[in-house]
Amino acid sequence: MKKIIPLALAAGMMYSCGEPKQKPATIQSVVLTQPVALTQTIDKHYSGIIREAHEISLGFKTAGQLEQIMVKEGDFVRKGQLLAELDDVDYQLAVDAAQIQYDQVKDEVERTEQLFKQKSVSANDYEKAVAGLKQLGVQLQANKNKLDYTKLYAPTDGYIQTVNYAPAEMVDAGMAVFTLLDVSRMEVVADIPASEYQKKDRFVGFNCRTDLIDQVMPMALLSLTPRADGNQLYQLRLTFNGQPDKRLTAGMNVEVEINITDPSAETGFAIPLSAVFRDGDTACVWVLGTDSCVTKRPVVLGNLDASGRAVVREGLSGQEQIVRAGVSALQNGEKVREVVKPSKTNVGGVL
Numbered sequence: 001m002k003k004i005i006p007l008a009l010a011a012g013m014m015y016s017c018g019e020p021k022q023k024p025a026t027i028q029s030v031v032l033t034q035p036v037a038l039t040q041t042i043d044k045h046y047s048g049i050i051r052e053a054h055e056i057s058l059g060f061k062t063a064g065q066l067e068q069i070m071v072k073e074g075d076f077v078r079k080g081q082l083l084a085e086l087d088d089v090d091y092q093l094a095v096d097a098a099q100i101q102y103d104q105v106k107d108e109v110e111r112t113e114q115l116f117k118q119k120s121v122s123a124n125d126y127e128k129a130v131a132g133l134k135q136l137g138v139q140l141q142a143n144k145n146k147l148d149y150t151k152l153y154a155p156t157d158g159y160i161q162t163v164n165y166a167p168a169e170m171v172d173a174g175m176a177v178f179t180l181l182d183v184s185r186m187e188v189v190a191d192i193p194a195s196e197y198q199k200k201d202r203f204v205g206f207n208c209r210t211d212l213i214d215q216v217m218p219m220a221l222l223s224l225t226p227r228a229d230g231n232q233l234y235q236l237r238l239t240f241n242g243q244p245d246k247r248l249t250a251g252m253n254v255e256v257e258i259n260i261t262d263p264s265a266e267t268g269f270a271i272p273l274s275a276v277f278r279d280g281d282t283a284c285v286w287v288l289g290t291d292s293c294v295t296k297r298p299v300v301l302g303n304l305d306a307s308g309r310a311v312v313r314e315g316l317s318g319q320e321q322i323v324r325a326g327v328s329a330l331q332n333g334e335k336v337r338e339v340v341k342p343s344k345t346n347v348g349g350v351l
Contacts, residue, residue: 030336031325032288035269035318038311041204041259046190048208048238048256050248053185055161057176060086061149066167071178073163076246077154079184084177086150095147098140102133109133152177157184159249186244187222190256191233200224205259206238210252213245219256266302269316270309275324276301285316286323286330288338294323296332 064086071083109129116126162179165171188208206219219238228234238256275285276299283301286294299315316322323330330336 028326028329028334028336029339030286030288030294030323030327030330031339032321033272033275033324034321035271035312035316036309037318038266038268038270038305040262040265040267042262042265044192044196044258044260046192046236046256046258048188048190048236048254050186050188050250050252050254052158052181052183052250053187053239054182056155056158056180056182058083058152058155058178058180059173059175060084060152060171060177061173062086062091062146063172064088064091064150064170066165066169066171066177069163069165069167069177071160071163073160075160076183077158077160077180079154079156081154082151083154083160084152086171088147088150091143091147091150094143095140098136098143102136102140105129105133105136154180156180156182158182181250183244183248183250186240186248186250188219188238188240188254188256190236190238191229191231192236192258194228194232194234196258196260197224197228197234199260202261203258204261207257207259208238208254209257210248210254212247212252216257217241217245266305266311266313268302268311268313269318270305270307270311271316271322272324273304273308273310275322275327276310277327285312286327288321288323288336291335292337293333293335294330297322 067085067087069084071077071081077083109132112121112126112129115121116123158180160178161181163177164179165175165177171177203221206221207216208219209216218241220241222237222239223235224237225235236256236258271285276283277286278284279296279298282298284296284298287297288294297315297320299312302311302313305311323336325339
């Protein structure tokens with residue numbers, strides 16, 4: 001009997017499970033893509049050159065003998081940096097003498113003020129004393145200014161292009177000791193043809209790039225010459241948005257990009273033509289949901305773009321993941337698996 005009971009139990013279990021379990025359905029593998037928003041601009045590229053906004057001739061505000069020069073040609077200087085000094089001995093003596101005279105007269109004016117309050121001095125004498133003190137104050141400040149003028153500072157960031165004098169030489173006020181290339185306001189110049197000049201009202205953006213710097217640099221329009229040169233070209237001047245990169249120097253060649261609105265451009269999103277299928281007379285795409293199931297989405301199509309992609313005018317927001325390969329074998333609500341591109345650094349998926 002002990003051997004019969006297990007057989008009976010096994011038979012009962014077979015009948016209680018009902019029908020045998022079905023083999024799980026195969027999950028379709030699909031390739032996904034994301035819609036690409038179409039821009040209503042076209043980009044034109046021209047050769048340009050970087051140049052300094054202007055050259056600055058730097059000189060002292062007063063005459064004297066050059067005592068020290070702190071920079072040399074080619075040096076990059078910051079705004080406020082000391083560049084050179086004059087011999088300031090005589091200017092310091094003038095300040096000291098004026099200070100002594102001012103202090104002396106100030107004491108006399110204070111005594112005169114006390115006498116004026118006691119009505120021992122006339123108002124006219126008191127006013128003359130005050131005026132004399134003010135005049136000495138002005139002379140003292142003028143001498144202090146001349147002393148300050150013996151030091152020459154950089155008015156802006158830039159490169160020292162030329163140094164025209166050497167220490168111990170005499171210079172007059174205003175003589176150009178240095179020539180400074182102002183790089184705080186560097187600009188880019190490019191020449192464009194008349195065909196592009198006619199579209200100037202549709203210019204919406206500017207960029208420049210160079211092989212030296214691996215990034216696009218946004219630009220702003222400074223001016224566009226309304227008169228063509230002998231080659232029928234119009235000069236376009238651009239300035240950098242923000243501080244230009246320190247690696248950029250005057251004379252460097254760059255590529256200028258002009259963004260121009262295109263009224264005839266299609267609006268909407270571009271998707272691969274293989275992602276579109278027909279449900280009767282309606283164009284549709286498969287949209288992947290967060291549950292890994294696909295949903296049929298009707299769309300309104302426009303003309304193909306220049307790359308041969310389908311243009312979707314209505315039906316997509318641009319955030320969707322849509323199926324671009326394997327669309328014909330899918331059903332609404334079907335669960336799918338994305339085919340992931342193999343890693344270039346993990347060939348074979350061994351890591």
